Amino acid sequence: MLQALLLSLQTGRGSRLTWADPFWSNYERLLQDEIFKLTLQNTFVYLIIQVPVMLILALILANLLNDRRLKFKALWRTAIFLPCAVSLVSYSLVFRTMFSNDGFINDMLMGVGLLDGPVNWLGNADTARFVIILGLIWRWTGYNMVFYLAALQNVDHSSIEAARMDGANAFQVFWHVTVPQLKPMIVLTAILSTNGTLQLFDESWALTRGGPAYMTMSMSHYLYEVSFLKNPNFGYAAAISYVILILVAVLALIQLRIGDRRD
Numbered sequence: 001m002l003q004a005l006l007l008s009l010q011t012g013r014g015s016r017l018t019w020a021d022p023f024w025s026n027y028e029r030l031l032q033d034e035i036f037k038l039t040l041q042n043t044f045v046y047l048i049i050q051v052p053v054m055l056i057l058a059l060i061l062a063n064l065l066n067d068r069r070l071k072f073k074a075l076w077r078t079a080i081f082l083p084c085a086v087s088l089v090s091y092s093l094v095f096r097t098m099f100s101n102d103g104f105i106n107d108m109l110m111g112v113g114l115l116d117g118p119v120n121w122l123g124n125a126d127t128a129r130f131v132i133i134l135g136l137i138w139r140w141t142g143y144n145m146v147f148y149l150a151a152l153q154n155v156d157h158s159s160i161e162a163a164r165m166d167g168a169n170a171f172q173v174f175w176h177v178t179v180p181q182l183k184p185m186i187v188l189t190a191i192l193s194t195n196g197t198l199q200l201f202d203e204s205w206a207l208t209r210g211g212p213a214y215m216t217m218s219m220s221h222y223l224y225e226v227s228f229l230k231n232p233n234f235g236y237a238a239a240i241s242y243v244i245l246i247l248v249a250v251l252a253l254i255q256l257r258i259g260d261r262r263d
Contacts, residue, residue, distance in 0.1 A: 008238035013231045026239035036240065038214050039222040042129070042204075046218070047197045050133045055189055058141045059182070062148035063174055077149070081142035091139065092206035096122065099131050122208055125215035132203045132216055139203075140196075144189045151185035152178070187259035191252045198248050219244055 008027070011020040020026060030036050065076055083091070098104045099121035106118040121127045155178055163173045179186075201220040204210055210217030210225075219240065227237040 004238050004241060007235055008242055010235040011233075012235065013233060017235060020235065026236050027243075029236065030239060030243065035214050035217075036219070036222060039217045039219045042216060043198060043200060043218045045129060046133060046136065046200060047194060050136045051190065051193045051197055053133075054137045054141050055144060055186070055193060057137065058144035058189070059148050059179070059186070061141070062145045062152060063178065065145070066149060066152045077145075080145055083139050083141075084143040086139075088202050088206055091135070092203075095131065095135050095207055123212055125212060128208050128212065128216045132207055135203050135207060136197070136200075140193070144193065147185055147189050148182060151182050155181045183259060187255060191255050194251050194255065195248050198244055198251070 007017075009020055009023045010017040011025065012018050022028075061080060064070070065073060065080075070076070100106075101118045101120060105121065106115065109115040110118070119127060121131055159177050159181075160173055163177045168176070199220050200218040201224060204216060204218040204221040205224070208216040210221050214222075223237050223240045223244070226233055226240060
Protein backbone atom coordinates (compact mmCIF):
# COMPACT_ATOMS: atom_id res chain seq x y z
CA MET A 1 0.00 0.00 0.00
CA LEU A 2 2.84 2.38 0.83
CA GLN A 3 4.51 1.66 -2.49
CA ALA A 4 1.24 2.34 -4.31
CA LEU A 5 0.86 5.61 -2.40
CA LEU A 6 4.37 6.69 -3.38
CA LEU A 7 3.65 5.68 -6.97
CA SER A 8 0.54 7.88 -6.97
CA LEU A 9 2.81 10.87 -6.24
CA GLN A 10 4.83 10.28 -9.41
CA THR A 11 4.16 11.13 -13.01
CA GLY A 12 5.42 9.98 -16.39
CA ARG A 13 4.77 7.32 -19.01
CA GLY A 14 5.73 3.67 -18.76
CA SER A 15 8.77 3.17 -16.53
CA ARG A 16 10.01 6.75 -16.96
CA LEU A 17 8.60 8.16 -13.74
CA THR A 18 9.57 11.27 -11.82
CA TRP A 19 8.16 12.88 -8.69
CA ALA A 20 5.13 15.01 -9.51
CA ASP A 21 5.35 18.76 -8.98
CA PRO A 22 3.30 19.49 -6.98
CA PHE A 23 3.20 16.00 -5.47
CA TRP A 24 -0.63 15.93 -5.41
CA SER A 25 -0.97 16.71 -9.13
CA ASN A 26 -2.32 13.24 -10.01
CA TYR A 27 -5.15 13.72 -7.52
CA GLU A 28 -5.75 17.23 -8.83
CA ARG A 29 -5.97 15.77 -12.32
CA LEU A 30 -8.70 13.39 -11.14
CA LEU A 31 -10.91 16.37 -10.31
CA GLN A 32 -10.59 17.60 -13.90
CA ASP A 33 -10.81 14.21 -15.64
CA GLU A 34 -14.25 13.97 -17.24
CA ILE A 35 -13.80 10.28 -18.07
CA PHE A 36 -12.99 9.46 -14.45
CA LYS A 37 -16.04 11.43 -13.28
CA LEU A 38 -18.17 9.45 -15.72
CA THR A 39 -16.77 6.11 -14.54
CA LEU A 40 -17.38 7.18 -10.93
CA GLN A 41 -20.99 8.00 -11.82
CA ASN A 42 -21.42 4.68 -13.64
CA THR A 43 -20.02 2.72 -10.69
CA PHE A 44 -22.40 4.40 -8.25
CA VAL A 45 -25.35 3.75 -10.56
CA TYR A 46 -24.47 0.05 -10.45
CA LEU A 47 -23.98 0.22 -6.69
CA ILE A 48 -27.22 2.04 -5.84
CA ILE A 49 -29.45 -0.12 -8.06
CA GLN A 50 -27.82 -3.54 -8.18
CA VAL A 51 -26.73 -4.11 -4.58
CA PRO A 52 -30.13 -3.52 -2.86
CA VAL A 53 -32.05 -5.48 -5.52
CA MET A 54 -29.59 -8.37 -5.38
CA LEU A 55 -29.53 -8.60 -1.58
CA ILE A 56 -33.32 -8.38 -1.23
CA LEU A 57 -33.76 -11.07 -3.88
CA ALA A 58 -31.11 -13.26 -2.20
CA LEU A 59 -32.84 -12.83 1.17
CA ILE A 60 -36.25 -13.78 -0.23
CA LEU A 61 -34.86 -16.81 -2.07
CA ALA A 62 -32.98 -17.98 1.03
CA ASN A 63 -36.15 -17.74 3.11
CA LEU A 64 -38.15 -19.69 0.51
CA LEU A 65 -35.48 -22.39 0.17
CA ASN A 66 -35.25 -22.73 3.94
CA ASP A 67 -38.86 -23.90 4.15
CA ARG A 68 -38.91 -27.42 5.58
CA ARG A 69 -41.86 -28.34 3.36
CA LEU A 70 -40.00 -27.56 0.13
CA LYS A 71 -39.04 -30.57 -1.98
CA PHE A 72 -35.81 -30.90 -3.98
CA LYS A 73 -34.05 -28.26 -1.86
CA ALA A 74 -30.57 -29.29 -2.97
CA LEU A 75 -31.57 -29.03 -6.63
CA TRP A 76 -33.03 -25.54 -6.25
CA ARG A 77 -30.08 -24.29 -4.19
CA THR A 78 -27.58 -25.63 -6.71
CA ALA A 79 -29.47 -24.12 -9.65
CA ILE A 80 -29.55 -20.66 -8.04
CA PHE A 81 -25.93 -20.81 -6.87
CA LEU A 82 -24.58 -22.12 -10.19
CA PRO A 83 -24.31 -18.75 -12.06
CA CYS A 84 -21.48 -17.53 -9.81
CA ALA A 85 -19.50 -20.65 -10.74
CA VAL A 86 -19.86 -20.04 -14.48
CA SER A 87 -16.75 -18.64 -16.17
CA LEU A 88 -16.78 -14.98 -17.12
CA VAL A 89 -16.11 -15.73 -20.78
CA SER A 90 -19.03 -18.15 -21.09
CA TYR A 91 -21.44 -15.93 -19.21
CA SER A 92 -20.49 -12.77 -21.11
CA LEU A 93 -20.83 -14.55 -24.47
CA VAL A 94 -24.30 -15.78 -23.51
CA PHE A 95 -25.43 -12.31 -22.41
CA ARG A 96 -23.94 -10.58 -25.46
CA THR A 97 -25.71 -13.07 -27.72
CA MET A 98 -29.03 -12.82 -25.85
CA PHE A 99 -29.02 -9.02 -25.99
CA SER A 100 -27.72 -8.62 -29.55
CA ASN A 101 -29.95 -7.01 -32.18
CA ASP A 102 -31.04 -10.43 -33.46
CA GLY A 103 -30.81 -12.13 -30.07
CA PHE A 104 -33.32 -14.01 -27.95
CA ILE A 105 -34.46 -11.00 -25.90
CA ASN A 106 -35.44 -8.91 -28.92
CA ASP A 107 -37.10 -11.90 -30.60
CA MET A 108 -39.10 -12.71 -27.47
CA LEU A 109 -40.24 -9.12 -26.81
CA MET A 110 -41.20 -8.58 -30.44
CA GLY A 111 -42.96 -11.94 -30.45
CA VAL A 112 -45.27 -10.93 -27.60
CA GLY A 113 -45.84 -7.46 -29.07
CA LEU A 114 -43.88 -5.42 -26.51
CA LEU A 115 -41.45 -4.14 -29.16
CA ASP A 116 -42.08 -2.99 -32.72
CA GLY A 117 -38.45 -3.49 -33.71
CA PRO A 118 -35.14 -4.68 -32.26
CA VAL A 119 -33.47 -2.66 -29.49
CA ASN A 120 -29.73 -2.06 -29.59
CA TRP A 121 -29.32 -3.07 -25.93
CA LEU A 122 -25.54 -2.81 -25.80
CA GLY A 123 -25.28 0.25 -28.03
CA ASN A 124 -27.40 2.57 -25.88
CA ALA A 125 -26.00 3.87 -22.59
CA ASP A 126 -29.11 3.30 -20.45
CA THR A 127 -29.95 -0.15 -21.78
CA ALA A 128 -26.29 -1.22 -21.68
CA ARG A 129 -26.14 -0.25 -17.99
CA PHE A 130 -29.33 -2.24 -17.47
CA VAL A 131 -27.73 -5.32 -19.07
CA ILE A 132 -24.68 -5.00 -16.80
CA ILE A 133 -26.88 -4.64 -13.71
CA LEU A 134 -28.96 -7.63 -14.80
CA GLY A 135 -25.79 -9.65 -15.34
CA LEU A 136 -24.47 -8.76 -11.88
CA ILE A 137 -27.75 -9.72 -10.24
CA TRP A 138 -27.90 -13.01 -12.15
CA ARG A 139 -24.30 -13.86 -11.32
CA TRP A 140 -24.11 -12.94 -7.62
CA THR A 141 -27.60 -13.40 -6.13
CA GLY A 142 -27.01 -17.10 -5.50
CA TYR A 143 -23.66 -16.36 -3.87
CA ASN A 144 -25.29 -14.05 -1.30
CA MET A 145 -28.20 -16.44 -0.88
CA VAL A 146 -25.78 -19.04 0.51
CA PHE A 147 -24.72 -16.62 3.26
CA TYR A 148 -28.34 -16.04 4.24
CA LEU A 149 -29.15 -19.75 4.15
CA ALA A 150 -26.28 -20.40 6.55
CA ALA A 151 -27.48 -17.61 8.87
CA LEU A 152 -31.07 -18.91 8.78
CA GLN A 153 -29.91 -22.15 10.41
CA ASN A 154 -29.19 -20.14 13.58
CA VAL A 155 -32.55 -18.33 13.69
CA ASP A 156 -34.54 -19.00 16.87
CA HIS A 157 -37.54 -20.99 15.60
CA SER A 158 -39.35 -20.62 18.91
CA SER A 159 -39.70 -16.87 18.26
CA ILE A 160 -41.14 -17.63 14.82
CA GLU A 161 -43.67 -20.06 16.28
CA ALA A 162 -44.60 -17.54 18.98
CA ALA A 163 -45.22 -14.86 16.34
CA ARG A 164 -47.44 -17.24 14.36
CA MET A 165 -49.43 -18.08 17.48
CA ASP A 166 -49.94 -14.35 18.03
CA GLY A 167 -51.57 -14.14 14.59
CA ALA A 168 -48.68 -12.79 12.51
CA ASN A 169 -48.85 -13.63 8.81
CA ALA A 170 -45.90 -14.97 6.79
CA PHE A 171 -44.66 -11.53 5.75
CA GLN A 172 -44.87 -10.15 9.28
CA VAL A 173 -42.95 -13.14 10.65
CA PHE A 174 -40.29 -12.73 7.98
CA TRP A 175 -39.91 -8.95 8.35
CA HIS A 176 -40.27 -8.52 12.12
CA VAL A 177 -38.80 -11.79 13.42
CA THR A 178 -36.48 -13.37 10.85
CA VAL A 179 -34.83 -10.32 9.28
CA PRO A 180 -33.72 -8.73 12.60
CA GLN A 181 -31.93 -11.96 13.51
CA LEU A 182 -30.12 -11.89 10.16
CA LYS A 183 -28.88 -8.32 10.57
CA PRO A 184 -25.19 -9.17 11.13
CA MET A 185 -25.16 -11.27 7.96
CA ILE A 186 -27.05 -8.60 6.01
CA VAL A 187 -24.45 -6.01 7.03
CA LEU A 188 -21.63 -8.38 6.02
CA THR A 189 -23.11 -9.12 2.59
CA ALA A 190 -23.83 -5.42 2.04
CA ILE A 191 -20.18 -4.58 2.76
CA LEU A 192 -18.87 -7.39 0.54
CA SER A 193 -21.25 -6.48 -2.30
CA THR A 194 -20.41 -2.78 -2.05
CA ASN A 195 -16.71 -3.60 -2.06
CA GLY A 196 -17.13 -5.84 -5.10
CA THR A 197 -19.21 -3.31 -7.04
CA LEU A 198 -16.78 -0.45 -6.40
CA GLN A 199 -14.05 -2.70 -7.84
CA LEU A 200 -16.25 -3.91 -10.71
CA PHE A 201 -14.24 -4.79 -13.81
CA ASP A 202 -15.41 -8.05 -15.38
CA GLU A 203 -18.86 -7.05 -16.63
CA SER A 204 -17.77 -3.59 -17.77
CA TRP A 205 -14.95 -5.11 -19.82
CA ALA A 206 -16.56 -8.32 -21.08
CA LEU A 207 -20.11 -7.17 -21.87
CA THR A 208 -19.72 -3.65 -23.25
CA ARG A 209 -15.97 -2.84 -23.33
CA GLY A 210 -17.00 0.28 -21.42
CA GLY A 211 -19.00 1.66 -24.33
CA PRO A 212 -20.73 3.39 -25.80
CA ALA A 213 -18.39 6.37 -25.23
CA TYR A 214 -17.36 5.31 -21.69
CA MET A 215 -21.02 5.39 -20.61
CA THR A 216 -20.84 1.95 -18.97
CA MET A 217 -17.18 1.90 -17.92
CA SER A 218 -16.45 1.29 -14.23
CA MET A 219 -13.62 2.88 -12.24
CA SER A 220 -11.61 -0.34 -12.17
CA HIS A 221 -12.02 -0.72 -15.93
CA TYR A 222 -10.69 2.82 -16.39
CA LEU A 223 -7.85 2.00 -13.99
CA TYR A 224 -6.96 -0.96 -16.22
CA GLU A 225 -6.98 1.19 -19.36
CA VAL A 226 -4.80 3.87 -17.76
CA SER A 227 -2.39 1.21 -16.49
CA PHE A 228 -1.95 -1.05 -19.50
CA LEU A 229 -3.47 0.39 -22.68
CA LYS A 230 -2.20 3.11 -24.98
CA ASN A 231 0.44 5.04 -22.99
CA PRO A 232 0.59 3.47 -19.52
CA ASN A 233 0.54 6.02 -16.70
CA PHE A 234 1.18 4.06 -13.53
CA GLY A 235 1.29 7.10 -11.25
CA TYR A 236 -2.15 8.28 -12.33
CA ALA A 237 -3.47 4.71 -12.15
CA ALA A 238 -2.20 4.43 -8.57
CA ALA A 239 -4.07 7.63 -7.69
CA ILE A 240 -7.27 6.13 -9.11
CA SER A 241 -6.70 2.95 -7.08
CA TYR A 242 -6.36 4.99 -3.89
CA VAL A 243 -9.63 6.78 -4.58
CA ILE A 244 -11.31 3.37 -4.96
CA LEU A 245 -9.69 2.21 -1.71
CA ILE A 246 -10.92 5.29 0.17
CA LEU A 247 -14.46 4.85 -1.19
CA VAL A 248 -14.47 1.17 -0.13
CA ALA A 249 -13.25 2.04 3.37
CA VAL A 250 -15.65 4.97 3.88
CA LEU A 251 -18.74 3.09 2.69
CA ALA A 252 -17.82 0.02 4.75
CA LEU A 253 -17.46 2.22 7.84
CA ILE A 254 -20.84 3.87 7.17
CA GLN A 255 -22.53 0.49 6.79
CA LEU A 256 -20.97 -0.79 10.02
CA ARG A 257 -22.12 2.32 11.88
CA ILE A 258 -25.65 1.95 10.53
CA GLY A 259 -25.67 -1.70 11.59
CA ASP A 260 -24.46 -0.83 15.10
CA ARG A 261 -26.98 1.99 15.46
CA ARG A 262 -29.90 -0.39 14.94
CA ASP A 263 -28.83 -2.75 17.71
